Amino acid sequence: MNLESGASSSPPFIGIFEGHADVGSVKRPGWVDYDVAQRTYTVAGSGANMWDGADEFQFVWKRVTGDVSLEADMAFLGDGIHAHRKACLVVRQSLEPDSNYADIALHGDGLTSLQFREATGANTNEVRTNVTGARRARIERRGRYVAVSLAKAGEAMKSSGACVALQLDEPYYIGLGVCSHDPDVLEKAVFSNVEWMELDVLRERALLSSLETIDVVSRDRQIVHAALDHFEAPNWSPDGKWLVFNGGGRLLRIPPTGGKPEYIDSGFAIRCNNDHGISPDGTMIVVSDHSLPPHESVIYTFPISGGTPTRITEHYPSYWHGWSPDGKTLAYCARRDGKFGVFTIPASGGEETRLTTTEGLDDGPEYSPDGRYIYFNSDRTGLMQIWRMAPDGSNLEQITHDDANNWFAHLSPDGKFMAFLTYEKDVEGHPANKDVAIRLMNLADGTVTALVKLFGGQGTLNVPSWSPDGRRLAFVSYQLG
Numbered sequence: 001m002n003l004e005s006g007a008s009s010s011p012p013f014i015g016i017f018e019g020h021a022d023v024g025s026v027k028r029p030g031w032v033d034y035d036v037a038q039r040t041y042t043v044a045g046s047g048a049n050m051w052d053g054a055d056e057f058q059f060v061w062k063r064v065t066g067d068v069s070l071e072a073d074m075a076f077l078g079d080g081i082h083a084h085r086k087a088c089l090v091v092r093q094s095l096e097p098d099s100n101y102a103d104i105a106l107h108g109d110g111l112t113s114l115q116f117r118e119a120t121g122a123n124t125n126e127v128r129t130n131v132t133g134a135r136r137a138r139i140e141r142r143g144r145y146v147a148v149s150l151a152k153a154g155e156a157m158k159s160s161g162a163c164v165a166l167q168l169d170e171p172y173y174i175g176l177g178v179c180s181h182d183p184d185v186l187e188k189a190v191f192s193n194v195e196w197m198e199l200d201v202l203r204e205r206a207l208l209s210s211l212e213t214i215d216v217v218s219r220d221r222q223i224v225h226a227a228l229d230h231f232e233a234p235n236w237s238p239d240g241k242w243l244v245f246n247g248g249g250r251l252l253r254i255p256p257t258g259g260k261p262e263y264i265d266s267g268f269a270i271r272c273n274n275d276h277g278i279s280p281d282g283t284m285i286v287v288s289d290h291s292l293p294p295h296e297s298v299i300y301t302f303p304i305s306g307g308t309p310t311r312i313t314e315h316y317p318s319y320w321h322g323w324s325p326d327g328k329t330l331a332y333c334a335r336r337d338g339k340f341g342v343f344t345i346p347a348s349g350g351e352e353t354r355l356t357t358t359e360g361l362d363d364g365p366e367y368s369p370d371g372r373y374i375y376f377n378s379d380r381t382g383l384m385q386i387w388r389m390a391p392d393g394s395n396l397e398q399i400t401h402d403d404a405n406n407w408f409a410h411l412s413p414d415g416k417f418m419a420f421l422t423y424e425k426d427v428e429g430h431p432a433n434k435d436v437a438i439r440l441m442n443l444a445d446g447t448v449t450a451l452v453k454l455f456g457g458q459g460t461l462n463v464p465s466w467s468p469d470g471r472r473l474a475f476v477s478y479q480l481g
Helices: none
Strands: 002-004 019-023 031-035 040-045 057-064 068-077 086-092 101-107 111-117 125-132 136-142 145-151 158-165 172-179 187-198 207-215 221-227 231-236 243-247 250-254 284-289 298-303 318-323 329-336 339-346 362-367 374-378 385-389 405-411 417-423 434-442 448-456 472-480
Touching (some): 040 172, 068 086, 086 136, 158 448, 158 472, 207 231, 374 405
Antiparallel strands (some): 002 031, 040 187, 068 187, 136 145, 145 158, 207 472, 284 298, 318 329, 362 374, 374 385, 434 448, 448 472
16 A cells, blocks of 8 residues: 655554654655555655754654664665665654654665764764665664664674664654655665564673774764674774774774774783773884783783783783873873872883872873873862873863763874763763763863763773874774663
């Protein structure tokens, strides 16, 4: 049956869906044809785009509450007019064109991305998956997060790693969408083997880690690597060719465009934690490792191509965080005489120098690109906040002053911006599996903006992770799914 759309929604029976409508001011009305025997939905939609602050598309919908998922095989009919025509699985607050929403969009050219608008009227952003030409997709909403799984033809469904925080009041809409990306064109897509499910939030769920990059201007994200495994803390190599991260006690590297991670030879150091980095000249790696007795964290360095580690810190525990711009000095957090503080030591080893002695915790020291400051986080005034000081420990200055816990300051290569990780004020320490945000401060005027909200924490942004050109940050997000 062909159900023509107009300004109002359609009669209530369209398979598992309640209605359909054109969202936005489309020039050519869309429609849906539900084949009862085959249980397929052929959806026709026009519309200029689903992007920026408002959308135009045909939407076949169902109103739902709670945590749900929707999955389907998706295929376009015909060659199409525009490479960015979209067939989508959509969760959406309302039928208004500027509604907050998220979708998994299969584009005409094979691009598959999680698109989302965080608030009414806000601009749309996307998380590009590393899957091209997906055949089947699943979108699921669990609490504050919307996540996407994908499968190519003949392959099993698996998580794409793409996940975004999205506030949806109940009830909200879930369904199928088609947008032609050309207001004068009506494109068609077929959705088959459509399954809708209420999710059991109490079931045991595995941990999924996603290595991502984010453009700090557009806020668009790219999935580099995702796996049902635990990995953490990406560094960006100075030449921009590699991301280095830790998993299972080892260091791995992967191109920022994606691919298969490969292990870096670290000799006996096979219990590395997430405090590691690369020298300014790109020739050495520093790790914090506890492989040798008494199995406390000790700082070592070795060639970036791999090799036997050289011990740098005599005392332990020591957790590396910063390398001076001239390559001569390491900065780290360490516990001595029962107190944690910030220390420095020659990069070749030698006597360590303690820079902070306050009660509480000082952690995460990192040099500014010009070497004038060491930035660090401290809870000396109550909540964890970002501070800075001269490299000799003098001229202390508090940088963040808000009602949150701020960790791990990372300075952009030009020194103009500071990225940091924010927990809610009631969170102690920097644990895993929390609602967090990566925020960006303009150091010229002190303004702070949220780059991305995510599920993560420990392992998300522990170490320097700016791209050499200062355009992107690398981080790890997590899902329990």
